[in-house]
Structures are given as structure tokens and as C-alpha cells.
Amino acid sequence: MKNRPDVLQGTLALMVLRTLEVLGPLHGYGIARRIEQISGDLLNVNQGTLYPVLLKLEQEGAIASEWGTSDNNRRARFYRLTRAGRSRLKAEAAGWEQTSAIIGRFLAAKAEDLQ
């Protein structure tokens, strides 16, 4: 097995929110596929772990869901971003960018910079 990073709880939620923002309402399988595609199969996501995250986000009011019909006439549960979810995504994305910028700077730093 290749050594692929585990997905942190919070990051998966952020990915879900971002996916829904970009692509609009999607069913669970669709979200899983997009995350897989975007992360380029680098992430080891057991697709099953997605569903508890969806439930949690829904309970927190960041996303809403309802039954609908998909392209090939199959009944599916569609998830969409709520207004609260949108602002949460914004806040969390900003936080994440800040964190990664800081970490990036640390990683870029050379010995002489730190003296």
C-alpha cells in the first residue's frame, strides 16, 4: 500500500463545502468523486467516512439535503450549501490559507533566516 496522508476531520468538511460551492447541489457519490479527482487520488479517503461528515455538517446547518432525481433518473439525496455554510466556508478557507501560508514560510525558511 502506498503511503498516503490521512485526511484530517476538519479538512474533509472544508473540501465538502468547497465542492458544493463550486459545483452546486450534489449527491454523496458525486462529492466523493470530486474530492478524489481534485486531490488526484493522493488522499486516502475511505468513501464511507464521508457520510458521517455530511451528517455532522447538516446538523450544524452548514449544508441542507433533500431527495431528488439525478441525471440518469435515479433517486438520490442531494446536498447543497446553505447561507451559513457559505460564510463558514469563507471563514475556514481564510483560516486555512493563513495556516498554510505560515507553515509554508517556515518550510521555506533557511538556516540563515532564523539566526
Next chain:
Amino acid sequence: MRTLRRFLVRAGAWFTSRRDQERIREEIEDHLARQTADLVRAGVPPTEARRQAVLKFGGLDAATEDWRDQRGLPLVDTLGQDVRYALRRLRSAPVFALTTILTLALGIGATTAIFTLVHAVLLKSLPVANPDELYKLGETSRCCFWGGYSQNGDFSLVSYELYQHFRDNTEGFAELAAFSAGITPLAVQRAGRGDAADSNAGEFVSGNYFTTFGIQAYAGRMLGPADDRPGAPLAAVMSHRLWTRRYGADPAIVGSTYTLEGTPFTIVGIMPPGFFGDTLRSDPPDFFLPLHTEPVVIRDAALPHADLHWLEVIGRVRPGAAATSIEAGMRLELTRWLRSHESEMSANDRAKLSEQTLHLRPGGAGITSLRDAYERWLLILLMVTGCALVIVCANVASLMLVRGLERRRQTSLSLALGAPPHRVIRGPIIESLLLSLAGGGVGLAIAFAGTRVILRLVFPAASAGAPIAAWPSPPVLAFAFVVSLATGLAFGIVPAWMATRADPMDALRGTGRSVTSAGSRPRAALTVAQTALSLALLSMAGLLGTALHGLESQPLGFEPADRIVAHVNPRLSGDEPAEAAVMYERLHEAVRRIPGVTGVALCVYSPFGNNSWGSGVVVDGRPAPGPHDDTFASWDRASAGYFDVIGTPILRGRGITAQDTATSRHVAVVNEAFARKFLDGDPIGKHFGQHGSGSEREYEVIGVARDARYFDFNLDEPIGPMFFLPDVQHDFKRDAPSEDANPGSHILRDIVLRLQPGVHLSSQAVRDAIASVDPALPVASIRPMSEQVADAFGQQRVIARFTLFFGVLSLLLASIGLYGVTAHNAARRTAEIGLRIALGADRVDVVRLILRSALTLIGIGLLLGLPLAAAVGPLLSSQLYGAEPLNPAVLLSAALVLGATGVAACCIPAFRARSTSPADALRAE
């Protein structure tokens, strides 16, 4: 915010779990179908596609499990599961469950019953508005009268004049109320009905009494300042208890007229049901009268005397006023008032004037005579029941451990299969809590039945309508609940801990082979603790029993057998001394004529009547006593033949006889203690007098009687000096020779009847005889003198029996514990024993083997118990009459009883082990 929202949604989801379950299943199914379809499109064969889809999805069960953890309230869910599981397990062991619940119920019930009393007597405030604002005067209880101008550094009783002085000169009190410290028996008749007179207790209170306490009338109105003035219409308030019990809550009582001691009073109102007056006592007053009616009702009234202190004082402080500054102000006022009376003081009082001071104490609990009297009993009882509860806990913990061991294999399996340890621990704890809560529930029922029984035994006088409710109050319920939880945890925690230590490998390998068994050490420790505590309880019971026996068998100085005491309540006012003497004579005659009665005497107070007159004694021919000399002696008045009737031997001279008349020389019979303390040489013919009456030649000693007990509150102290005066002789004041110095001392309340041995006399016969003389004369009680004496030991007997009961119970539990541990060990070592026997061990060796470990436990328990019992002893003796701190005989016999019972309990499994068949034992391997 987000968390709260989530919690609410989850709580909601918990109710819709079935539908949600459906949803997740459908969603996963959809997910897998899409994945499969995509894979098929990519060219994977359909069966393989499905497999890959499932693989990619990950553990199906894990996903739903995860999902379920997010949904609803898993804690509540699993808790419900665990509770159901525990219930199922308990149902499968009904004998264990029932015995455990019953033992727990006994322990919790007894502790709760005692706590109910502790709460009612020791912790509760009066049921009045804002009890924290109330302050009372004095720390010492001086019921009920105190004469003169000194009270040993703590003025706790005041005269009416001093009360007025405080009331009018103290800032900081919103109200300052006064009330008689003692209660007065009143002859009560409802006017115009012709009923026989009752004897009810009355209390005199100031006009602002009810406003001070903030008490509203249940019906009618309470007394007010307008009722407490000289010349005001005579008004009284009746207790709710009397109103409902005697008069069927008749609304017409309010406004009706009652004759109290021959004087008509209007009943203006009924007290509220929960209020029994300022003092928690076993016989609360039924009538409340204004202070100013005291001279109307009582012939030698206390109200007019500045130097006769008979009132307790309680005040309600103004909001914001500090009690300490009020106290300082009152001290100044006390000194000011005392100075204004300096000219009337005796030399001794004047010498002690500078020592006089007072203390203000929180009065929210009222005057606590009952508290003083019962505190030590209740605390001892609480200690005993607490000990018993600990023993019960140890026993149940031991049983739980065995259950835990039986379950070991299963627990190990659960752990091996991945059960989270926190749930494995939770199992036994939930089981323990269920048991202890059930025990607590049953215990509450026992507690309330028990409280009633104890109330009846400890307060026999107040069996009807005691001022203590034996009923669940929120604090008591909370106490029972907390005790149940605590016991549940106490006996559940060790088995729970043992459970997690189960090693899966061990279990799967097959337990039961090891010689040393897990869990035997905690059980052994529990058994040792039980044995030690049992020894302490047993020796406590022994000490109490011996002390009680010692008290009961001490010489009383009179004969309680074949004597009856009728307690009557002669009118306190109106009767002239001459008339009274005639009435007593007629009473004597009438009672004497009852068949079977061989002697009758009347007296003010009979033995164990718990009261007496008292005064300082001045002896002819001795120097006048100084301010700090103890000259106190009790005294009593009695009719001719008194000593003969109560059975007190006259050791020298003669008793009171018919030759002592109103006009003959004044004589006195003294007891041995009096003769020892005050009279040198031959007491007969010596003279003495009462301090303050002026003459030290007032009485001539004509006889010495054996010391007899008159009080039950100092049973462990030597009998004090006492003298007896003929009822027909009156002491007159020196400055007013026609005025009786102590008219109240001629009210003879007790009629003592001596019966022919073996004769049973109905109380109705005595009542009839008394009614034939005066139908309006109230008879308060008629009881055998032996009962009056037995009552004095009642409390001590209840405590002793109670302790004995719990001692025996703990003995039983400890034996069961020992038996259990020994039997368990024997069973575990069956294989070993079989092997030993097969290898040629003697059967006696087997018994020795099993007994050795059991005896070690008993030995250690006893060794630990001895210092414990020795430590409890002094605690008891400081609290109890006549209890020795350390009685080696008692301790030794307690240890012997405990040891013998323990050994007997261990012998059963030991002898059973002897008959182990080696073949069977080895085959069982």
C-alpha cells in the same frame, strides 16, 4: 452556538432513529450502485466492479457505526442498552438481586430514618419567615425560673421588667418578643358544654410574639399587642393540633369561650399547622396566652417580680443591623438595669454584679431544648447506622466481586472482540447503581416506618402529633438518593476495576486452573474490614447494654413496683389554702377507699417526675455562705405517710406524719446527701432555712430518708441533697407574716397509690374516685410508677437495642462474608486439594489448609477491630450515662462471639472440601 444547535438536532434525531437508519442504508446503496456503474463503464466486469466499489467504500459496518455515532445521542442509547442489559442480568439472578436489595434497603433505610430525625431535630429552622433574622438571648438553657440578679455570666432568662427594659432601649431589633421558658399545665373546659376538664399545656407570650416570628393565623387572628395589656379582654390562641384532634377542626371554636384555670378566655384564632411554638419540644403547648394574663391564671404570678426571671427573649433584627453591635448595646442596658436594682440585691448578687453579661445567639432554630436533649443520641445512632451501612456495602461489594469473577471469561471475550474498556467498566457500575437505587427505594419505605417507630419509642409522650414529621421532605429524599448513589459506587467500583484487568489471553486459555485467584485479595480485605467494624459495633452494643443494665439496677431509693401515680392538675387560682387542704384530704380519702389500695400520699413531685423546687440552704450554727458557695438543695412537699407509700426507708428519726399540722413546729425530712453536705454530727434536731426567707431556724430536721432519685436527666451523677416538707405547713414571709412565701409549692400534683402486691387497678377506677371529689379536676395521666421509671431509661434502651440489632446484623453479614470467601477459595482449590489427597495428604490437613487462610482473615479483622472498638468506647462514655470507656470483659466477649461465629461460618466449606474426591477433582482439570 453550533454545538448547541447540533445537540438539539441530535436530540431530535434520537426520536426518529428508525427513519434515519433507512435513509443511510438507502444512501449507501445509491453510492455503491453509482460507483459500480462507473466502474462497469470503465470496463470492469460487473461482479468485480461491485467488489471494488465496496472495497473503496471501506468497512460498511464501520461507516454506519460512525454515522450512528454522529447521529442521535449515543451516550443515552448505550446507557439504555447497558441498563437493559444489567436488568436482564439481575433478573437471571433473582436471589442475589433480592438479598442485595434487601440488605441495602436495611442499611440505607436505617441511615435515612436517623437522618430524618437528625434533620428535624438538629438541622431544621423554625417554620417562620426569614429565620436568619432571628436572634435569641443566652447560650445556657435555664428552664424555667431563675431568681435574683445574677446568672453566672450569661443572662438567658429575664423578668418581665427586664424584658420591657430591653424592648424599649435596644435599637436594631424590628421586634423583640418574650415568652415563658416553661409551659404551664392548664385546666381547660369549653364553656357551657359541661365536658370534663382537660389538662393542656399553655405558654405565655408577649403581644408581638406572632409578628416577631411572622406567623399568620390559620383561622381567626393571632394575638396582638392590644391583647397584652393590663385589663384587655382575655384572649388566647389554640394550636392546630388540639383544634383538629380534640375538637374536629370545628370552625365555631374561633370566637368561643373557654375556661382556662377557671377564668373565661375567648379563643381568637388557630395557629398554623406547622408551627409548634418557639421551642422544639416533645409536648408543645396547645394554648398561647398574653403575658399579662399570667397573674389572672396563676396565683403566685411571676409577672410582677423584677427579680424573678422566667422569660426567654427572641428578636428579629432590622435589615442591616449587626447582631454584635446589638449585643454590645444590650450588655450596657443590662448593667444599667442591674444598677437601678442594686439596693434590692442580696449581698451575694451585689458582689457578682460586675460579672453579669449576656450573649446573643442565632435564634432561627428556636429555643433548642429538644436539640440539647437528643443531639448526642442522634449522633450516636447516625454513627451506628453509618457503620452498618459500610458493612452492608462491603458485603455487597464482595458479592459483586464474585459475580465479576464468574463473568471474567465473558468480559475477556468482549475485550478481545474490541469492546471499548469504558463500556466494560460501565457494566458492573450500572448494575451496582441499579441495585443501590432499588435498595434506596425500599429503604425509604423502611425509613418512614422506622422513623415512626423510633419517634414512638424515643418520644413516648408525644406519640400523637409529635412536632416532628416522619414524612419525606426534599432534604431527606435527597439524602437517601445521594446515600444510595454513594453506596452503589462504593461497592461497584472495585468489581468494575477488576473487570478491566481481565486479560483476554488468560480468559481464552481457560481460567480456573491457577491456585491464586484474582479478586481474592480485595475480597479478603473487605472481609477483614467487615470483621473489624462488626467488632466495634458489637462492643458498642455491649457497652451500651452494660451501661443500661447498670443504670436500671442502681438503687433508686424507692419502690416502683405496685405503685400508681395519678398526675392531676388542681386549680392554680381561686382556692384558698384552707379549701385546698380540705380538697386534698377528700382526694386522699376517696382514693384510699378503692379496693386493693393499701396507702395513698400526695406530693408536689413524685420520684422521676423530673421536677422539684430548689433553693439555697442556710444552716443554723454555720457561717453565712459566700457568693460562690454551692448551697443548692432540691425540695418537695408531701402529705403524711409519703415515704411509707413510695417505699423510701427512713434511716433515722421519723417521716412526715399526721402529727405535723399547720400549727405545729415546722419540720423537714432530709435525705442522706443533704445530711452529709449541710449537717455535721447527728442531723436530728438540727435547724436550717431557705436562703432569702430570713430564718435559718425555719425547719427542724426530724428524720433522714434514704437517697432517692427524682430526676432522669442526671442518672449517672450521685443523688443531690434534698429535703421534704409537710404539705400542711406554710412558710410565711418574714416582712408580711400573713403572706405565703411559696403558695405554688402547695399545689399537690401527684397522687401516689400503693397497691396490694398482685392487684391490678384500672385507671378508670382512679379517675372515678378523683371525679367523685371534684369533677372539674383534670387528670393528666395515670400510670404505674414502674413505667415512669422505665421511661427514664427509654432513650438509652432504644439506643442500646438499636445498636444491638445492628451489631447482630453486622455479625451476620461478616459471617456471610467469611463464609463466601472461604467457600470460594475452597472451590478454586478443588483441583489442588484433589492432587494433595491423591498424593496422600491427610483429610485433616485439608481442613487445616482451608481454615488457615480463613482464620488469618478473622485474626487480622479482630486485631484491627480491637483498637477501633477501643477508640469508640471513650466517645460513647463521654456521651452516655454510666458507660465505661473500655470494658475488657465486653470487648473480649464481643471478640469471642465474632470469632466463634466466623469460625463456624468457615467450617462449613472447610469440611466440605475434606470430602473432595481426588478422581473427580483431577478429572475436572
